[in-house]
Amino acid sequence: MPSSYRELKERAWAANQEIPKRGLAIYTFGNVSALDARRGVIAIKPSGVPYEKLGVDDLVVVDLSGKIVEGKLRPSSDTPTHLVLYRAWKGIGGVVHTHSSYATGWAQARLAIPIYGTTHADHLAEDVPCTAIMSNQAVARDYEVETGNQILECFTNRDPISTPMVLVAGHGPFTWGETPEKAVYNAAVLEELARMAFVTKTLVPSAARLPKRLIQKHFERKHGKDAYYGQAESAAPAPTSATLRALRTRTR
Numbered sequence: 001m002p003s004s005y006r007e008l009k010e011r012a013w014a015a016n017q018e019i020p021k022r023g024l025a026i027y028t029f030g031n032v033s034a035l036d037a038r039r040g041v042i043a044i045k046p047s048g049v050p051y052e053k054l055g056v057d058d059l060v061v062v063d064l065s066g067k068i069v070e071g072k073l074r075p076s077s078d079t080p081t082h083l084v085l086y087r088a089w090k091g092i093g094g095v096v097h098t099h100s101s102y103a104t105g106w107a108q109a110r111l112a113i114p115i116y117g118t119t120h121a122d123h124l125a126e127d128v129p130c131t132a133i134m135s136n137q138a139v140a141r142d143y144e145v146e147t148g149n150q151i152l153e154c155f156t157n158r159d160p161i162s163t164p165m166v167l168v169a170g171h172g173p174f175t176w177g178e179t180p181e182k183a184v185y186n187a188a189v190l191e192e193l194a195r196m197a198f199v200t201k202t203l204v205p206s207a208a209r210l211p212k213r214l215i216q217k218h219f220e221r222k223h224g225k226d227a228y229y230g231q232a233e234s235a236a237p238a239p240t241s242a243t244l245r246a247l248r249t250r251t252r
């Protein structure tokens with residue numbers, strides 16, 4: 001009998017294939033999940049399966065409490081982290097975790113990625129945040145759930161829709177988006193921003209952040225209500241007006 005989750009699994013499979021294709025992971029590193037919000041389930045990469053051997057039917061369907069709904073394989077060990085984010089943030093439809101080199105480098109250095117240029121400002125209007133390092137007590141609890149909690153804590157005063165990425169200190173990047181495709185796009189963008197910022201900081205360790213007027217101009221021309229970058233069907237999600245109001249206050 002064909003799976004009623006076939007379409008969701010196909011979408012998650014295709015998004016997972018983007019990870020090696022964009023050079024974001026080697027071997028079995030990394031994972032992507034896709035949400036079916038209506039049915040309250042995600043499809044996620046199984047644990048330890050290399051991308052070239054991954055078939056659509058290998059994807060595991062899990063409900064938002066972590067119970068396996070369909071699939072013969074064990075879901076990615078990072079599944080609980082993905083679930084923490086889906087449960088907390090309405091409006092995200094895909095989550096990605098990689099150990100892409102430059103983004104992981106910044107995470108290992110426990111540094112936020114400074115907003116040095118317009119490439120960065122085209123995608124988010126602040127530094128790429130870095131979480132605190134996990135405490136001994138948290139490691140002793142449920143490690144993957146605590147990784148999710150670390151991210152939520154880092155977003156206490158942030159909007160995850162307008163800042164769709166984070167560095168988990170000592171570990172690596174997580175990104176998300178309104179769709180799984182957008183979440184993978186954000187993972188690739190993050191790696192590029194991390195690489196550019198590394199070059200900038202290497203050339204001039206005291207390099208200045210982009211002035212606020214340019215941050216605002218670039219972010220809003222792509223994401224604001226009067227956005228005019230690209231064609232009408234832009235790949236970039238539009239943040240809520242509350243986000244834009246917060247941004248205006250923050251970057252003034």
Ligand SMILES: [Zn+2]
Binds near residue numbers: 098099171
């Ligand atoms: Zn990891």
